[in-house]
Amino acid sequence: MSVSVTQAVRGSFFDLTVTVTDPQQLPEHARYIEDGLLLLNGGEIVSLQSWEEGRQRLADESRVIDYRGKLIVPGFVDTHIHYPQTEMIGAFGEQLLEWLQQYTFPVESQYHCPEHSAKMSAFFLHQLLSNGTTTALVFGTVHPQSVDALFSAAEALNMRLIAGKVMMDRNAPDYLTETPEESYQQTRKLIERWHNHGRLSYALTPRFAPTSSPALLEKVRQLKAEYPDTWLHTHLSENPQEIEWVKALFPAHDGYLDVYHQYQLTGRRSVFAHCLHLEEKEWDCLHHTDSAAAFCPTSNLFLGSGLFNLKTCWEKGVKLGIGTDVGAGTTFSMLKTLGEAYKVGQLQHYKLAACEAFYHATLGGAQALDLQDRIGNFMPGKEADFVVLDPAVSALQQMRHGNSRDIWEKLFVLMTLGDDRNIACTWVNGQCVWQQKAEVKAA
Structure with a gap:
């Protein structure tokens, strides 16, 4: 036929x-x-x-x-990026936790406004496309309006996009926090509206463990059980200070990844950004649960967070994609991001060949997002x-x-x-x- x-x-x-x-x-x-x-x-x-x-x-x-x-x-696949942070890319002089307080949270406060969200969504998608990125896993803000605007803009382009509303109920400014029940209800409505709508998919998006109470993580777990084909998108082990904070906040858990794992948030469609300072048992957990890591070289270098270990990632059999991580990342360009990934490898005596680099940016990234049957070659x-x-x-x-x-x-x-x-x-x-x-x- x-x-x-x-x-x-x-x-x-x-x-x-x-x-x-x-x-x-x-x-x-x-x-x-x-x-x-x-x-x-x-x-x-x-x-x-x-x-x-x-x-x-x-x-x-x-x-x-x-x-x-x-x-x-x-088309290039960006496995970790924050669209609201587009407008504060290149903010000077801080490491992760201070950078969030000084730059990120104030910028994200604007996304309660549908008009602002729509304007920045259009700008953001134009930046992706003008840099050759055709699929992305994207953070919104805590505001449902931010996700509605982004999905609406992507739908008009018939673009494959996975995104979600940030879920955050502590250790952030009052104007960006919500109750666990509010987070659950708003996220549920967004899933019903957008998940599997054309080429759009939804990612449950707790910002990271420090801004998530046990009650909020329980709501994320509940949503994952109710909508098992959604994605999970969050941060993991980006910064040593952050890791110590997580251990203090969750003393009953066996390390940072165990917080997510015990709430059943690891798995085939779970993508953890950064993964710079993992213990061996955490690498093994990512492998055994079929979770994925997003390597964000320009962001890691810009914030001085550390160097991702590509060699260990391969040896441990952990799926990997590349993330630009705008706005801590300093470019939307996957080409420039791969160039920085090469330098990160060089600093650890790992030679990132072009064949491998383009694999991570295309089919490997698709596999990290569980989309290898749809995109990537x-x-x-x-x-x-x-x-x-x-x-x-x-x-x-x-x-x-x-x-x-x-x-x-x-x-x-x-x-x-x-x-x-x-x-x-x-x-x-x-x-x-x-x-x-x-x-x-x-x-």
């Missing part, structure tokens, strides 16, 4: 075809087609093959969208989210791209010298939703 084709895209393509448990396996599962043809049926991928093989399926070659000279990769039946990269947008990039010997070196140059200028256009659900300039032409 033949499948109809509604769009055909020509260019160079790179993806990883399967998830792996060892980074050494990645090159054998990498696919690079220098002159390829991607066939789409609406928002779904039909096939990817060479131009010579694929052109036989075309009724009219003149209607092919031609990106020759560009590199097309699956160009396999038939996947959703048609992808990024068209211009690998040489400056004189320096042109020189390095020109003298790069193979696709691995070209990818590495992109992740070390690249930024938002390299995003030629971004496709979501089979439609071009953002482009650098109107230069798409017919073949």
Whole structure:
């Protein structure tokens, strides 16, 4: 039975075809087609093959969208980001707990206003798309209005997004706290309204253990039991001072992760941001529960929080995605974030190869979000989210791209010298939703 084709895209393509448990396996599962043809049926991928093989399926070659000279990769997956913190990115001079009090909480107080939430949601999604990010796991604020606005904006773009209202009932300003029952009721209404609505999904979002009382965590547990296919999104072991605070607040628990685990909040769709200072038993718990970690290099470096251990993460078999963590993170660009991840690895004598880096930003990130069956590569039946990269947008990039010997070196140059200028256009659900300039032409 033949499948109809509604769009055909020509260019160079790179993806990883399967998830792996060892980074050494990645090159054998990498696919690079220098002159390829991607066939789409609406928002779904039909096939990817060479131009010579694929052109036989075309009724009219003149209607092919031609990106020759560009590199097309699956849409980037951001596994941890705060959309309200967009407007205080680059705030100076504090570590985590002081930074929250001085900058984050005052900014988040504005999101009780639907108009402000709508304005910032539109700006935030534009930033994601202009940097090639097509899927994200996103923190809102404690205000339901913040989530309604974000989901409404994402729905208009047909964008795959997972988000949630912050749940927080202590150790924060009064204007941002709620009772456990208020948090439960507001979250429940949001889940009913938005979860599994088109390409939108809901994440239960307790900010982190220090702002969560036992009563609030019990409400989160209750919601997870009532809606078992929702996600859980929170922070874990970002800062040594934070870890000691958690131990003082929860003395009956066996460490930071055990707080979440005992409330049944670990699991296949649970994503824990940072994970910088884990004990061995915590790594093992993440593995055994099939939980995921979000590695946020620019944020970790900016706040001086510590260095994520990629080698241990692989050895312990913990799923991993990359997070920009705006606004402690200093860029929306996944390319720049991967460049910083490389430096974090170098400081620990771990060589983050380009193949592995792009895996974490695409299919690996999809696996961390339990979306590997829907996004992350160009396999038939996947959703048609992808990024068209211009690998040489400056004189320096042109020189390095020109003298790069193979696709691995070209990818590495992109992740070390690249930024938002390299995003030629971004496709979501089979439609071009953002482009650098109107230069798409017919073949």
